[in-house]
Each structure stands twice: as structure tokens, then as C-alpha cells.
Amino acid sequence: MTPRDTADTNSDGPWSDLDRPPLNAPALRRGLVREGGLWTGVELVRATGSTNSDLVGLAAAGKAAEGTVLVAEEQTAGRGRLDRRWTAPPRSGLFFSVLLRPAKVPVDRWGWLPLLTGVAVATGLSRAAGVDTALKWPNDLLVTVGGEERKAGGILAERAGDDGVVIGVGVNVSLRAEELPVPQAGSLALAGAVSTDRDPLLRAVLRSLEEWYGRWRSAEGDAGVCGLQETYVAGCATLGRVVRAELPGDRSVVGEAVAVDGDGRLVIVNEAGVREAVGAGDIVHLRSA
Template sequence: MTPSRWSDLERPPLNAAALRRAVVTPGALWTSLDVVEATGSTNSDLAARAARGEPEGAVLVAEEQTAGRGRLDRRWSAPARSGLFFSVLLRPGAASSSGTAPVPVHRWGWLPLLAGVATATALSRAAGVDTALKWPNDLLITVAGEERKAGGILAERTGADGVVIGIGLNVSLKAEELPVPTATSLALAGAGGTDRDPLLRAVLRALDEWYRTWRAAGGDPVGSRLLQTYAAGCATLGRQVRAELPGGGELAGTAVAVDGDGRLVIAGPYGEQAVAAGDVIHMRPERRE
């Protein structure tokens, strides 16, 4: 017998109709919102729709992802309805419906950072949780004095003018359900609210606000205040880090800035170098006896 969607009363299903009424409104960025019971990857599904001409503003939410993807093609999954797993389609390379000019391609690298700022803003408002950003795409919450990952972001280009941004956020996972010991969830962090409907609405509204501001500034991270806001909330800056680079190799030093292209600037023995992509590890300070 197939379990009912209501079999776990602590994890009720999302109300797709109510979500659509709340976010797909005249003048809003979001043009459609679909909730599916399960899928491999919302990013892959939405990218396929984008290739068929889906307009900007589509939102695809899954109650469960069976082959969710992170950076470096890492795979992860979580119990059904235990978090928010969704993707949005943006088309920064096309003129917007309001006539805003396309954003130059070299500024699209700011989109995952923009999504991080929007998500952190929304969690502060809707869940009362302070969320820090680990460059380039992790959402961190401090629990019992330890930084733990509560979510992540994956941006993938689709076609000539589109980007699909996937966001995964652990909401109600229990300690025994965490994929790794360094993870956490909003519930474990003592969030003031873990109802996924208002959380999703809050994130989508913050994304709408930040994306419009960024587009209106032509993608300029300074003019839109995205750079300043990201830097203020970035837990990586000022830390000793080790960046494991694509294709091998690593770079160690102090993370001193995020530059105008969204790259992490690391100061090491050979001066300052900018990293566009990589797996960044926060190093623990050495203990002094």
C-alpha cells in the first residue's frame, strides 16, 4: 500500500494552490509554480523545460529529490517533505518583461551569490535564524558553537540566455537523518518557524526583490549593493582557507575579498589570487597551549 502524503503529520505536504496564489501574481517575477511528489533533480527537469521555451520565472518544487546534485556533481538526498528542494528559471540574457536590458554574461556569476543573500535574508525574516554564507554556495548555521551546513545552491546555465538556480534547504531533519555530521537543519538550530509554505514564499519574494534590483543595475554588484551585502554576510572572508581547485591543485591562505566578478580573493605566500570555482574549506585556528 502506498503511504499517504499525510502519513507523517510532522511533515505535511506543501499547498501548491496556495503557494501559486501567493507568489504568481500580476507584476511578480514568478510566472508559474509546480509542486511534484518526487523527481531526480529539479534543476535537470527545469533545464529541460527551459530548452523547450519555458519563460523566465518558472518555479519547480519537489517534495522529494532522489538524485539531487550539488557542486562538483555531488549527489545527495533527504527524506520526503523534510526540506525545501526547488529550482527557478531566470533569463538574465534576455530583455525583461518590463524592458530592462539583458545583463552581460560576465556578471551572471553573481547569481548563485545573489540566491544565497536572498535565502539568508528570507530565513532571518521568516524563521528567526541567522544564516551565514560560505563562498560560493553553502548556507551555514551555527549550532552549539559549530558552523554547520543547512543548505546549498547550484546555478547552471541553460541555453543562450538562461540560468537555472537550485536551492536545497534542510528544514525538519532530525539528528539521525543528517547526511553528514557537519550538517544541520532549521529544526535542530531552534528556528522560530519550520512551516515550509511560508519559508518558501519568503525565499521566493526575497529572490524577486534582489534579482530585480540586480537587473535594474545591469548586473553591477556594487550599484545593486549585492557585493556589499554578500561580503557582510560571508563567513569565509577573513578566514584561513584551503581552496581545492577544479582539475586538481589547491590554494591556501586568507580569504580577503570577493571581487567584482564574484571570485574569492585569497592572499597567500605568492600574493593575492582570485578563485572562480573550487571547494573551499574553512581551516580551524591552531590551538595554543
């Protein structure tokens, strides 16, 4: 993979859909990369299989520093949790990955990073797009379209060696109704965004991520001390719902989601009143409690 700025103008190039102009890599670098800041480099590619896979590979080869941001105009093999495919038309969303190395944070607190990213993305989109984004535990971004809850984005965290984590984010920005991959999907445009200009959206999200990551890291990963746990709980659409947690080993738990604990786990109480903290699994929202 050779990252390069998108500047072509052929019929299949970035200007072929004028409603979806290309990202401006130099402007993004000027706005995000600064002395003493988290972001050390912003690379933009026309298309790639998966920004997460690419950045994990660069980190393993010693070719990426903490704060590297890899953005793609199109992902042809984007992945979500459980290796689900994530596809969208070129330049219709934000598809990017970042490399973090939280050296001073105990590894057992790194599980907060996907939740932290969810808070940062929701905050950034609220500011820049004017769209309220709720969080479905552990890593989905929800918007309201026509009174219905729809998934508009997702987050995927992967280890990169012993000291790094690559976090990938995918957000549907300008997808039209006929372009949605499944009926349950949504986009910022369909949710009534005041802006679908991806440059300011990406800058807002990355600045928000830098702010939250800095707070969390300064607190040595204590989500309570830095306010992350409280903020996540306030924006989590899963809490107060009856859910089904599909867990590893073909086991499932049905009950009310009542809390997110200090380790970022979802606490579920079943009909018998038994509490179980779920650290990994697929969550299905069934109904309000």
C-alpha cells in the same frame, strides 16, 4: 515529468508524517504569481530525480518561461557542486529550482547569480524562520548547531540554453539529528528555528529572491551599484578565515580569504603575500585568521 499537486492520502502519501505536511501548491501560486511579478508559475511534484535537471529540460524544450518555479517534496538524485549527491527524507526541506533569463545583464556578470541567491535565501530564512544563516563562498548555507558551524543548504546554478540560468536550492528544514546524511550537516530545526512550516518559508525565500534579482537586473548586473556585493560580504563566513581552495587541475591554494571582488571571485592571500582571485573551486574552512 508531469508536475502535479500533492493531494494523495494513502499510507505512503504526504500525510503519512503529520510533522511534515505537504506544501500547498494553490496557496503558493496565489501568494507568489502576480501581474508584473517575476514568478510566472509554481509547479509542485511529489518526487523527482532533480528539479534542476527537469527545469533545464523544460527550458530547452521551450516549455518554461522566465519565472517558472519547480518544487519537489522529495529529490531522489539531487545534486550539489561537483556532482555531489543531496538527499533528504520526503517533505523535510525546501527543494526547488527557478528559471531566470537576465537578458539585459552582460553574461560575464551572471556569475553573481548563485551568490545573489545565497543572499536572498539567507534573508528570507532570517525573516521567516528566525535563524541566522551565514554564507560559505560560493554557494553553501551555514547555520549554527550546538555552537558548531553546519551546512544546512546549497545552491547550484546551471546554464539553460544561450539566454537562461536555472538555479536550484536545497535547504534542510526539519531534519532530525539521526536523519543527517553526514555529521557536518544541519537543519533549521536543529538551529532553533521558530517555525519549520515550509509554505511561509518558501514564500519568504522566493519573495526575497525576486527583490534581489530585480535590484541586480535593474543595475545591469553591477553588484556594487545594487548593494549585492556589500550585503554578500557582510554575511560571508568565509572572509577572514584561513582556507584551502581546491581548484580545477588538481591545484590548491591556502591562505586568508580577504575579499569578494567585483566579479564575485574569492580573493585569497597566501603566506607569501600573493593575492589570487578564485572564480571556481571547492573551499575548505581551516581556521580563523
